Structure formats: structure tokens, C-alpha cells
Amino acid sequence: MTEIFEQKSEVLFAADDIKRSVSELGKKINLDYKDKNLLVVGVLKGSFVFMADLLREIDLPLMLDFIKVHSYNKTRSVGEVSFDLDLTYDLKGKDVLVVEDILDTGRTLKNVCDHFSKRHANSIKTAVLLDKPSRRVVDITADYRCFEISDKFVVGYGLDYDEQFRSLPYIAQLMI
Ligand code: PRP
Numbered sequence: 001m002t003e004i005f006e007q008k009s010e011v012l013f014a015a016d017d018i019k020r021s022v023s024e025l026g027k028k029i030n031l032d033y034k035d036k037n038l039l040v041v042g043v044l045k046g047s048f049v050f051m052a053d054l055l056r057e058i059d060l061p062l063m064l065d066f067i068k069v070h071s072y073n074k075t076r077s078v079g080e081v082s083f084d085l086d087l088t089y090d091l092k093g094k095d096v097l098v099v100e101d102i103l104d105t106g107r108t109l110k111n112v113c114d115h116f117s118k119r120h121a122n123s124i125k126t127a128v129l130l131d132k133p134s135r136r137v138v139d140i141t142a143d144y145r146c147f148e149i150s151d152k153f154v155v156g157y158g159l160d161y162d163e164q165f166r167s168l169p170y171i172a173q174l175m176i
Contacts, residue, residue, distance in 0.1 A: 008175040015169045021146040026057020036095040038062040046101035049158035050129040081111035091119040103128040106140040
């Protein structure tokens with residue numbers, strides 16, 4: 001695994017680029033969520049690094065929660081999300097910000113948002129670290145995003161290849 005990485009990878013976004021972009025995003029969220037009832041929800045596992053850094057750029061009272069989902073029929077677009085870990089909080093009256101590492105086909109985030117929309121939240125928005133619009137198969141656009149990328153396989157900063165490389169402090173393209 002390490003061999004693949006050493007021979008066939010290149011850095012796409014260095015730690016400093018990520019820090020700058022996450023900080024900018026935090027500033028927007030600080031303005032948009034002033035006087036709101038913010039609940040930040042991370043989608044495990046991939047979002048955990050982005051979420052931890054983003055939260056520390058948000059200078060507002062907030063609550064946080066996590067979910068873990070899997071799609072049990074990857075060929076179908078909607079209604080196929082199954083929760084391995086559900087929210088601990090009630091969404092009623094909350095301004096929910098769902099945080100994802102990557103928006104790819106869009107199925108996961110669309111299903112999560114559709115599911116949450118039945119739970120009487122005040123608002124539901126999405127923040128993604130990486131957006132791959134060329135891969136989209138369902139109609140969803142992130143409200144906030146750090147970087148747009150083309151159809152590349154990426155690892156690091158929470159993203160994995162076979163559960164490896166999540167702890168890299170930068171984002172790399174893996175040529176597999
Ligand atoms: C990845 C990523 C998103 C989803 C995006 O999760 O974290 O949740 O895929 O893909 P989509 O837009 O095509 O639905 P993955 O299932 O790899 O789990 P992980 O977060 O544990 O890495």
C-alpha cells in the first residue's frame with residue numbers, strides 16, 4: 001500500500017492550502033449562522049478531520065453530532081441510505097450544517113438531507129471539503145465547499161483508499 005503511494009501519488013492540496021480554505025469557509029459560516037441555532041453534523045468516517053478543523057474556525061455557539069451511513073444499493077439514487085450511527089440530537093428548530101469530506105455522485109448527501117428534511121429542522125445546509133461535479137448523478141449542490149476537483153482518486157485529510165491514508169495532513173491524488 002505504501003509502495004503504491006510512494007510511486008503513484010502527487011499532492012493536490014498542501015496542508016497550508018487546506019488551512020486557508022477551511023479558514024475562509026469558517027468566516028462565511030460565522031456570518032451566515034450568527035444568531036442561529038447551529039448543529040454541525042459530520043458524516044463518518046471521512047469528514048472527521050475536516051470537521052475538527054472547521055469547527056475551530058467557527059466562532060459561534062454550536063452543537064455537534066455525527067452520523068455514519070452506508071448505501072445498500074449503490075446503483076439506485078434515492079431512499080437507499082441506511083444509518084449505522086444515527087443522530088443523538090433532535091433536529092427540531094436546529095439550523096443543521098451537514099459536513100462531508102467529498103461530494104461525488106451526490107447520493108449519500110442527497111439521501112441524508114432528504115432523510116433529515118422529515119425531522120423538522122429549521123434549516124439544512126451542506127459543507128463539503130471536495131466537490132467532484134463531473135461525477136454527479138443526483139441533483140444536489142453543496143452550499144459551501146472548499147475545493148472543486150476533476151474525477152481523480154484522492155486520499156488524505158480524512159479520505160481513504162482501503163482505510164489507509166486518512167491521517168495524511170494534505171490531500172493527494174492516487175493514480176490507481
Ligand atoms: C464517501 C464520502 C461520502 C461519500 C460520497 O464515503 O465520505 O460519504 O463517499 O460519495 P457519493 O457522493 O457518491 O455518495 P465512504 O462510503 O467511502 O465512507 P467513509 O466516509 O467511511 O470513507
